[in-house]
Amino acid sequence: MVEGRYFYPNATHFVEARAEAGEGRVLRIADGAGAVLAEVPGKAVRATARLASLPRRFDLPDGARFDTPDNDGADALLRALGKTVSGRITDRLERAWPVVILSLVITLAAGYYLLVQAIPAASEWLARRTPPAVAHIMTEQTLMALDRFALGPTKLSAADQARATKLFQDVAAHSRGGQGAYRLVFRHDKPGGVGPNAFALPDGTIVMTDSLWPLVKDDSEIEGVFAHEMSHVDHAHGLQRIYAASLFPAILALVTGDVSNVSQMTAVLPGIIAQSAYSRSFETQADDDGAATLRRMGLKPSHMADLLERIEKSVCKKDHPCVKSWLGDHPDTDLRAARLRHEDIGPIDDHLNCWEPWKTGISLRCLGFTAN
Numbered sequence: 001m002v003e004g005r006y007f008y009p010n011a012t013h014f015v016e017a018r019a020e021a022g023e024g025r026v027l028r029i030a031d032g033a034g035a036v037l038a039e040v041p042g043k044a045v046r047a048t049a050r051l052a053s054l055p056r057r058f059d060l061p062d063g064a065r066f067d068t069p070d071n072d073g074a075d076a077l078l079r080a081l082g083k084t085v086s087g088r089i090t091d092r093l094e095r096a097w098p099v100v101i102l103s104l105v106i107t108l109a110a111g112y113y114l115l116v117q118a119i120p121a122a123s124e125w126l127a128r129r130t131p132p133a134v135a136h137i138m139t140e141q142t143l144m145a146l147d148r149f150a151l152g153p154t155k156l157s158a159a160d161q162a163r164a165t166k167l168f169q170d171v172a173a174h175s176r177g178g179q180g181a182y183r184l185v186f187r188h189d190k191p192g193g194v195g196p197n198a199f200a201l202p203d204g205t206i207v208m209t210d211s212l213w214p215l216v217k218d219d220s221e222i223e224g225v226f227a228h229e230m231s232h233v234d235h236a237h238g239l240q241r242i243y244a245a246s247l248f249p250a251i252l253a254l255v256t257g258d259v260s261n262v263s264q265m266t267a268v269l270p271g272i273i274a275q276s277a278y279s280r281s282f283e284t285q286a287d288d289d290g291a292a293t294l295r296r297m298g299l300k301p302s303h304m305a306d307l308l309e310r311i312e313k314s315v316c317k318k319d320h321p322c323v324k325s326w327l328g329d330h331p332d333t334d335l336r337a338a339r340l341r342h343e344d345i346g347p348i349d350d351h352l353n354c355w356e357p358w359k360t361g362i363s364l365r366c367l368g369f370t371a372n
């Protein structure tokens, strides 16, 4: 016996009623006094599925209906009428918080996978297939923009330029691409601009700013910088960053079907991504490759560490934060220098990778507990 309300055929008025399954799987609905309001074969009744604690509704063929908040009673009644009880699974899912939390975790994991695996992989795939002509146009555009705001014609003497170019060619001969793959250009850095710096552009052009040169005390130091930048060219790191920064908003639009946020995202995301794990892992790779090139030339990678520390001293003053420099946006100079000094004796084969703990697990050494 299930308590509920009986609504007269196609009407909004109702009476309190009870429903039960009678002989021959007949649904019988009676009012409080026991007067029969309806008697219908079970198979002619349509019932709504169970969904959380929503009231159940039994539609009768003549347009009348019976409502009840008693979900368990309604299920028992349906079974007694020989009907399958549908909606139980949905109902259980709705009630089951662990399942809700699990789907949330799966969604987050998918987003995480997209960000740290799929997008970098797709960016690398695209970067490696970018035609040289396109990389060249991108380089020219970037250099033109930099020349307008942050850079100017070099003020280095012809002798200094010739000396730097000679060292650059020596390093190129020992790098993966060979001498034809890279080109060194000099620029004066305007105050408040890119500071003492060297950076690689997509087509193999490497820019060195004037203020880096006086900080160099040993040829091996600037050779290490060139080798590091050549590694960025070899791995198309610049292109990968550009693609990663454009892919994320594109995929977001695809998934959400909403393009309105995309223009805002494109303005914000390159900055976020440039400082994220991508660039950290690129820097580690370029440092490792640079160290390997120096070793091939019979030089010590620790020279790069010396220069890093000297740059930090020159650009980070006590009363104001570090200006831009080859250190990067978030200098972790101690960690980089320690790693480079370690490379004097050979490549770091333990793949200690503090920027991408999902690849190697979290190492205590990354938290500052050093054994050496």
Ligand SMILES: [Zn+2]
Pocket (backbone or CB within 6 Å): 228, 229, 232, 282, 283, 286
């Ligand atoms: Zn770098």
